[in-house]
Amino acid sequence: HxxxxxxxxxxxxxxxxxxxxxxxxxxxxxxxxxxxxxxxxxxxxxxxxxxxxxxxxxxxxxxxxxxxxxxxxxxxxxxxxxxxxxxxxxxxxxxxxxxxxxxxxxxxxGTLVHDALLPGRRIWFFATGTGIAPFASLLRDPQTYSDYEEVIITHTCREVGELQYGKELIESIRQDELLAELIGEGFADKLRYYPTTTREESAKMGRITDLMRKGEVFEDLGVAPLSPETDRAMVCGNLAFNLEIKDMLEEYGLEEGANSKPAHYVVEKAFLD
Ligand code: A2P
Missing domain, CATH: 2.40.30.10 (Translation factors)
Structure with a gap:
């Protein structure tokens, strides 16, 4: 057989x-x-x-x-x-x-990297929805705090629950002993967090773009509107938001940068599936 x-x-x-x-x-x-x-x-x-x-x-x-x-x-x-x-x-x-x-x-x-920006005094991270993800990395990078005197993260979501990931992230960064050791005590004082919601009541309501146009963001944070001399920006959110804020940044006089040609701001689309 x-x-x-x-x-x-x-x-x-x-x-x-x-x-x-x-x-x-x-x-x-x-x-x-x-x-x-x-x-x-x-x-x-x-x-x-x-x-x-x-x-x-x-x-x-x-x-x-x-x-x-x-x-x-x-x-x-x-x-x-x-x-x-x-x-x-x-x-x-x-x-x-x-x-x-x-x-x-x-x-x-990716384009949201420090190498794509010229030196500046203050960096803005503008996020909507899941667009906060790259900033969750950048906000835990010692270079962010050694390169800039002030770090401002804005996060606009529809509902309060969608802010929770960012909220816990910021809290954990402020208590991070390793970062404090790497960057120096007091680094957390450089970090400003500005969450807003558009479809559910919260402490600050409205799209970040509208709040900037009204000057409310700058009043709340006690900083001057963006200028190419002092401010750098990274943007990550939905397409409509990216386009709108890009126009606004250009109006403030900022120019788009790239790895090969660093300038004042960079933009990337948040993942939407
Ligand atoms: P809104 O509720 O007014 O549409 P999404 O979950 O759809 O990706 O949106 C995330 C957040 O981005 C929402 O709070 C939404 O506000 C906001 N948003 C959408 N389009 C723009 C835009 N062009 N400028 C600023 N914020 C925007």
Whole structure:
């Protein structure tokens, strides 16, 4: 009779560029954040993004650009994501649990980097929604505080619950002993946080763009309107917001910078799936 060769032992399929999820937090029914292992070879500049995702049903990786929210000195990587119920990636990604694998292409890129800006006195980080993610990295980068005398982060969301990730981030930065050691005691005094909501009552309501036009932001913070002599800006939010604030920054006299040609501000789209 014929002896059939034993079938090769079934192997756990390993994803290309697989990383393991270590923590997942759901902030609202529209937002979650997660942490995963970091490839030993991955070096990145605060503010950059990488392609991450899952294996699609067709056996091809389904990838999207995600800003790295963790600082470059962190052992793990952190991401902050929207959940879109019919989103090709996030309808699935929102269900990940610690121990699951995701795909992460270790090729960081992006425009929201310190290298793209000329030296200045004050830096503004303007975010809407999940656009706060790259700033979560930049706000934990010692260079942000050594390069600037003042660091202002504005975050506009529809509802109060959507501000929670940023709120906890700012609190944890203010109490961070490692940052205090790296940058010097009192670094937290440089950091100003300006959260606003547009569709639910909160301490400060309105789109940041409208509040700037009215001069309310500058009054509240006790700073002069932006000028190319003193101010630098990074922008990350939805498309309409990016376009509107870009026009405003140009009106203040700021010019758009790039890695190859540093100037006064840089812009990047927040991830929407
Ligand atoms: P609004 O509620 O008035 O649309 P989203 O969740 O849709 O990405 O929006 C995030 C936040 O960005 C919301 O508070 C939204 O305000 C605000 N926003 C949307 N478009 C603009 C814009 N052109 N300028 C300023 N803020 C905007």
């Amino acid at each position: 014929v002896t059939e060769a034993a079938a090769p032992a079934a192997k756990t399929p390993t994803l290309p560029d697989a990383q393991t999820v270590t923590e997942v937090r759901h902030w609202t029914d529209r937002l979650f954040s997660f942490r995963c292992t970091r490839p030993a070879s991955l070096r990145f500049r605060s503010g950059e993004f990488v392609m991450i995702g899952l294996m699609g049903d067709n056996g091809k990786p389904l990838l999207r650009a995600y800003s790295i929210a963790s600082p470059s000195w962190d052992e793990e990587l952190e991401f902050y994501s929207i959940k879109v119920q019919d989103g090709p990636l996030t309808s699935k990604l929102q269900h990940i649990k610690p121990g699951d694998q995701i795909i992460l292409r270790p090729k960081p890129v």
